Each structure stands twice: as structure tokens, then as C-alpha cells.
Amino acid sequence: MFSYEMKVTDSVKYVGVNDHEIDLFEGQFEVPLGMAYNSYVIMDEQIAVMDSVDQNFGEQWLKNIAETIGDKQPAYLVVHHMEMDHSANIKLFMEKYPAAKIVSSKMAFTMMKNFFGTDFADRQVVAGEGTKLELGAHTLNFVTAANVHWPEVIMSYESSEKVLFSADAFGKFGANDVEDPEGWACEARRYYFGIVGKFGANAQAVLAKLSDISVEKICALHGPTIVGNVEEYLNYYKIWTNYDVESEGVMIAYTSVYGNTKQAVEKLAEILKAKGCKKVVVSDLAREDTYECIENAFRYGKLVLATTTYNTGVFPKMREFIDHLLERNYQKRTIAFMENGSWAPAAAKNMATMFDAAKDITIAQNKVSIKIAMKDDNIAQMEKLADELLA
Numbered sequence: 001m002f003s004y005e006m007k008v009t010d011s012v013k014y015v016g017v018n019d020h021e022i023d024l025f026e027g028q029f030e031v032p033l034g035m036a037y038n039s040y041v042i043m044d045e046q047i048a049v050m051d052s053v054d055q056n057f058g059e060q061w062l063k064n065i066a067e068t069i070g071d072k073q074p075a076y077l078v079v080h081h082m083e084m085d086h087s088a089n090i091k092l093f094m095e096k097y098p099a100a101k102i103v104s105s106k107m108a109f110t111m112m113k114n115f116f117g118t119d120f121a122d123r124q125v126v127a128g129e130g131t132k133l134e135l136g137a138h139t140l141n142f143v144t145a146a147n148v149h150w151p152e153v154i155m156s157y158e159s160s161e162k163v164l165f166s167a168d169a170f171g172k173f174g175a176n177d178v179e180d181p182e183g184w185a186c187e188a189r190r191y192y193f194g195i196v197g198k199f200g201a202n203a204q205a206v207l208a209k210l211s212d213i214s215v216e217k218i219c220a221l222h223g224p225t226i227v228g229n230v231e232e233y234l235n236y237y238k239i240w241t242n243y244d245v246e247s248e249g250v251m252i253a254y255t256s257v258y259g260n261t262k263q264a265v266e267k268l269a270e271i272l273k274a275k276g277c278k279k280v281v282v283s284d285l286a287r288e289d290t291y292e293c294i295e296n297a298f299r300y301g302k303l304v305l306a307t308t309t310y311n312t313g314v315f316p317k318m319r320e321f322i323d324h325l326l327e328r329n330y331q332k333r334t335i336a337f338m339e340n341g342s343w344a345p346a347a348a349k350n351m352a353t354m355f356d357a358a359k360d361i362t363i364a365q366n367k368v369s370i371k372i373a374m375k376d377d378n379i380a381q382m383e384k385l386a387d388e389l390l391a
């Protein structure tokens with residue numbers, strides 16, 4: 001269940017914005033449903049504003065704050081994360097509210113000086129592990145979250161209403177005023193593995209810190225407020241951050257120059273399904289969203305990589321895809337190879353070498369090696385490979 005209202009609780013109000021003009025988030029992620037930049041206000045004896053928004057929405061954000069607090073003045077701006085889509089309007093806020101102080105990590109203030117030319121030295125409140133900020137009826141308890149996914153990140157837990165302000169963790173792609181037909185998990189998974197996936201160990205450490213805390217709502221910096229059955233969403237993160245298999249199935253990721261490798265992939269998918277494989281996902285790496293392919297590679301336990309030999313190595317789109325996986329600590333999976341080559345197929349060997357340094361990777365004993373076009377002996381190889389993958 002999600003909340004998209006100007007009220008998270010009676011005291012915690014949403015003042016974020018939705019971006020429907022953006023085409024690529026962070027210059028690389030396709031976001032057809034737009035993007036949300038979340039900010040919140042905690043109304044109390046001392047008012048705290050939680051994070052800023054993207055630079056293109058500074059005036060709208062300040063208007064949202066003013067409409068929420070009226071003639072009152074905020075005491076604090078809490079900055080959990082200094083990435084520019086959450087910090088761009090800090091200076092604008094401090095100019096409008098000259099009595100307010102900034103609460104953030106020590107490293108974040110260094111970043112502010114690099115960004116704005118000032119670290120607001122006379123208005124700093126440095127937050128670290130175990131720091132508390134009393135607002136009146138509400139208390140913010142700070143947790144450091146270094147390298148999830150930037151080194152300065154902190155989270156805060158409001159203990160009276162059991163609200164976790166989780167920075168980028170538990171975020172997802174998509175604006176909050178658009179219903180996502182796929183629900184939360186799909187775009188949250190693509191977001192996590194695209195952006196945070198390399199830092200699973202760091203995210204695990206933060207989850208451990210939160211394990212004894214009762215959380216009823218999660219307010220991330222992107223995506224809807226998570227309300228109700230929070231354990232379900234925490235469990236997704238336990239799986240993702242630990243690189244565990246989320247769903248049983250086989251993903252086949254391929255590139256094909258003249259269509260022969262594609263035909264072979266389609267045949268392998270047919271064989272897998274006939275042998276009872278519950279889920280087979282086939283992805284053309286040259287034509288499909290790269291980060292959706294990455295998401296699926298982490299979702300399923302078995303991965304087949306099918307490509308042509310190119311300049312005695314691996315076709316560029318496949319090489320790029322493998323690099324993405326390795327950059328994100330791809331592990332705990334079984335990988336199989338299909339290769340094609342006009343005279344000397346060599347892609348399988350080269351792909352296997354790329355995974356030499358990866359942890360907990362099992363390479364399938366069977367492979368499929370095609371010379372130009374699929375033949376009966378290749379189908380026999382596929383049968384053996386399918387049996388191995390489904391054993």
C-alpha cells in the first residue's frame with residue numbers, strides 16, 4: 001500500500017515534486033513514468049524540512065513548504081543525501097529562511113562547499129551515528145549509511161510515529177502522481193540494481209542497524225511513501241542487498257547480428273519451457289533497456305549469455321552487459337554460454353574469462369557452439385544444457 005498525499009501522518013507532510021519532463025534520470029536511466037523528488041516537513045515545536053529537490057523545481061518546492069507551514073518558520077533543513085537531485089536548492093532555502101540550520105553529516109558539509117562555495121559554517125548541525133534531534137513531540141534518530149550509495153549518506157528514524165527517512169534506499173523510478181501498472185517492485189528493483197547494486201554489503205550493514213527498530217512508514221527520496229506491511233519491502237531489500245535469487249527461472253540475454261543467434265536463443269527458450277521451466281525471460285541486449293536487462297539478471301538464478309564472436313572476442317553489446325553485471329558484484333548465479341562464429345567460435349571462452357574474478361559463480365558444463373546457423377547437433381547441445389540448468 002502506498003500513500004501519495006500532502007500528508008504522510010498528521011504531523012509529517014509531503015512537499016516534494018513530480019518531474020514529467022525528464023527523459024533520462026542521471027543521464028542514463030529511461031523513466032517513461034517520470035520521476036519524483038521527495039521532500040517532507042515535520043510539523044512540531046521546531047519544524048524540520050527533510051531534504052531538497054532537483055534544481056528545476058526549487059520555486060515549486062518552496063511554494064509547497066510555504067503552503068504547508070504558513071507563517072511559521074522552519075528550524076532545520078535535514079539533508080540526508082547530497083546528490084544534486086536532492087540538494088540543489090539548499091542555498092535557495094537558506095536564503096529564504098535565514099534563521100534555519102542545516103542538519104547533515106560532516107562529509108555533506110564539505111560537499112556543500114564544493115557545490116555552493118559555502119558550507120554554511122555558522123548554521124551547521126553535524127549528525128552522526130546515534131545523534132538525536134529533538135523537535136518537540138518528535139525525535140529524529142540518525143543512522144550513518146556510508147556508500148549507500150554515496151559516502152556522506154545518513155538516514156533518520158522518527159521514533160514517535162515510527163517513520164524511516166531512508167535517503168535513496170527503497171526508492172523507485174516513476175512520478176508519484178502516476179500509477180505504475182507493474183506495482184512497486186519492478187521499478188524499485190531496476191532502480192536498486194542500476195544505482196545501488198554495487199554497494200550491497202554497505203546496504204546490508206544499514207539494514208542490520210535497522211533490524212531492531214519498528215518501522216511503520218518509509219519515506220524515501222524517490223517513489224511513494226511505503227505504508228503498511230513494511231516487512232514485505234524490507235524483505236525485498238534483504239534479498240537484493242545479499243545478491244540472493246529472488247525468483248526461480250532462466251534469463252537468456254543475447255545479441256544477434258544476422259538473426260541466427262536469435263533463432264538459436266528462441267529454440268533454447270522453447271526447449272526450456274517444454275522441460276517445465278517456470279519462467280524464461282529472453283532479452284535482446286541491443287534493443288531492450290539495459291537496466292531492465294540488468295534487473296532481470298539479478299532477479300533470476302540462471303543466466304544464459306548468447307552472442308557472436310567479434311574481432312576474436314565478444315560482441316560489444318554483450319561485453320558491455322557483462323561489465324555492468326561485474327560492476328554491480330554479480331554473484332551467486334549459474335551462467336551458461338551460447339556462442340556463434342562464422343569459422344572459429346570463441347565468444348564462450350572469452351565470456352567465461354570475464355567472470356573469473358566474480359564470486360560464487362557456477363559455469364555450466366554444457367555450452368552451445370554454432371557455426372553461422374543452428375543445426376541438429378546444436379539442438380542436441382541445447383537439450384543437454386537445458387537438462388543441466390533444470391537439474
